[in-house]
Structure formats: C-alpha cells, structure tokens
Amino acid sequence: MNTAVTNNSSNAPTVVDIRKLWTVFKNADGEQVVHRDLNMHIDRGEVLSLVGGSGTGKTVLLRQILGLEKPTQGVVEVLGQQPGELSASGAANVGMLFQHGALFSAFSVLENIAFPLRELKLLPDELIRHAALVKLQMVGLEPQHANKSPSDLSGGMIKRVALARALIMDPPLLLLDEPTAGLDPEASDSFCNLLRGLHRELGLTVVMVTHDLDTLFDLSTRIAVLADQKVIVSGTAREVIAYPHPFIHEYFLGGRGQRALEALHDKPATEQHAPRPEAAPR
Numbered sequence: 001m002n003t004a005v006t007n008n009s010s011n012a013p014t015v016v017d018i019r020k021l022w023t024v025f026k027n028a029d030g031e032q033v034v035h036r037d038l039n040m041h042i043d044r045g046e047v048l049s050l051v052g053g054s055g056t057g058k059t060v061l062l063r064q065i066l067g068l069e070k071p072t073q074g075v076v077e078v079l080g081q082q083p084g085e086l087s088a089s090g091a092a093n094v095g096m097l098f099q100h101g102a103l104f105s106a107f108s109v110l111e112n113i114a115f116p117l118r119e120l121k122l123l124p125d126e127l128i129r130h131a132a133l134v135k136l137q138m139v140g141l142e143p144q145h146a147n148k149s150p151s152d153l154s155g156g157m158i159k160r161v162a163l164a165r166a167l168i169m170d171p172p173l174l175l176l177d178e179p180t181a182g183l184d185p186e187a188s189d190s191f192c193n194l195l196r197g198l199h200r201e202l203g204l205t206v207v208m209v210t211h212d213l214d215t216l217f218d219l220s221t222r223i224a225v226l227a228d229q230k231v232i233v234s235g236t237a238r239e240v241i242a243y244p245h246p247f248i249h250e251y252f253l254g255g256r257g258q259r260a261l262e263a264l265h266d267k268p269a270t271e272q273h274a275p276r277p278e279a280a281p282r
C-alpha cells in the first residue's frame, strides 16, 4: 500500500502533535487495539477533519486531545503541553463542541455559556455575564435568548449555545464532534457558515469529526483518514479520494459521496490545501 503524499508547505506552528500513539482497551474478548503507532500533527489555522469507519477511534482521539482520556502509550501534545496536565489557564487552550450540545437543562442559555468561566472562580459575576453575552452575539443569537431554557431552543440554537460555551475562554483550538448532526439542511448550512466565519475571524485551529460529507467538504482544509488503526492518508479531498484503500473507495465513491463531490467540483482548486504525510513523527 502506498503511503501518503507530498510535503507540508505551511510554516505555521504545530498546535496538536500526536506521536507514536497506542490506544488499547481491555474487553471480554481480550484486548482491542484502536490506535497502533498513530502519528498526526495539526498546524495553526487548519480545519482538520477526521474520517473513518465506525469504531476506528475518532471520538477517542478527540477525547485524548481534550485530555479526558490518556493514551495507552505515546504522546499527545496541545501547544506543547500534555492535555491531562494542563493548568487552569492552560485548560482554556481547547474548546469542545459535543455532538448533542450537552447543555445543562437546569441552566439558562447564559448560565450554560458562562459555566466554564464561572468554574474558574477568577472573575467577578458581572464580567462573566458580559463575556457570555458577547459570545451569545458572536454565534448569531439575540440577547433576548439569554434567559431561555435549553428546552425552549431549536436544534440549531442548541448547537450555537454549545459553541458559545466552547468559545467562552477564547481557546485557540476548537474540537467539533459531529457539528451538524441532527440539523436539517438549512440549519446545517447556516451552522457551517457560522463556523467558517469564526474560524477566519478568530484564527482558530479546528479538529472535526463528521460523517456528513457536505460539512466535510464545506469546512475542511485537510482530511485525515483513520483506518487500519492509524492515519492512512491526509490531504485535500481530491488527494484523499485518489488514495487506494477500500474504505476510501466505499466512503467517498458511493452514491452519497458522489453527490457531495459534485458540489466540491464547483469549488476552485485554490481553496484546497497541500497534502501531508503522517507516516513519521517529527
């Protein structure tokens, strides 16, 4: 099997560096190796999407970058720090948008957004409230929604509130787990537009897991494919699709993939970024 392609032309600093990562779970049948000697690095400003079959360890990898789980072996670094060892201020390096928003149902919209900042216990209430209102506006919601309960919100609004909460500490790195899952096409387009605008305006680095090909092609500057317990290829959509692997063929060249690809063909090639090797750690 070929290994993946050309050089990284970017001189941007590395935000996420994963080296020789192993994830092994013990279960009733013995051991399950999810990641085997996996290497991946993500530079500042990238929107890197993780694609792979069910159970290939995409969510586990996000949780390891966030510091919720430790790998069995190997190194995960975010801005040069191990996520599990981040200080209170360092914890602000990563914001995470969970798949279903994961809002606290007993809290108002504003209390949900403010929660991570309030937990730090470093700022007065009025400043926290002001910061949360700024984030509410940043995700395109009017102040009149501030006191609503999550149960009064549409699916698209819940995602926006969850995004505002993920951004409350101004993290340079944002993790997105299925950001458009459960949204209708219109809400999904609108949320992608919001994410694209925030990525540009805030200079964010983004790592995303999505099964939605429209979202994948719409937002990604690079796609990394997880298969055979590692990243088998990373690059633009065109480069990844050209890589010979049964998963890629099935995933991108089935009917669903073909439809999403038609939309991609309308995009100028200049919107695509250079492919990257992930075979060896730096």
Ligand SMILES: Nc1ncnc2c1ncn2[C@@H]1O[C@H](COP(=O)(O)OP(=O)(O)OP(=O)(O)O)[C@@H](O)[C@H]1O
Pocket: 025, 026, 027, 034, 052, 053, 054, 055, 056, 057, 058, 059, 060, 061
């Ligand atoms: N805490 C855990 N203990 C044991 N096994 C786990 C644990 N967390 C994840 N796994 C297993 O690791 C594998 C990878 O899980 P993960 O949720 O990362 O997959 P995924 O690529 O996100 O899949 P999907 O696309 O279906 O969401 C799965 O087989 C899962 O059952």
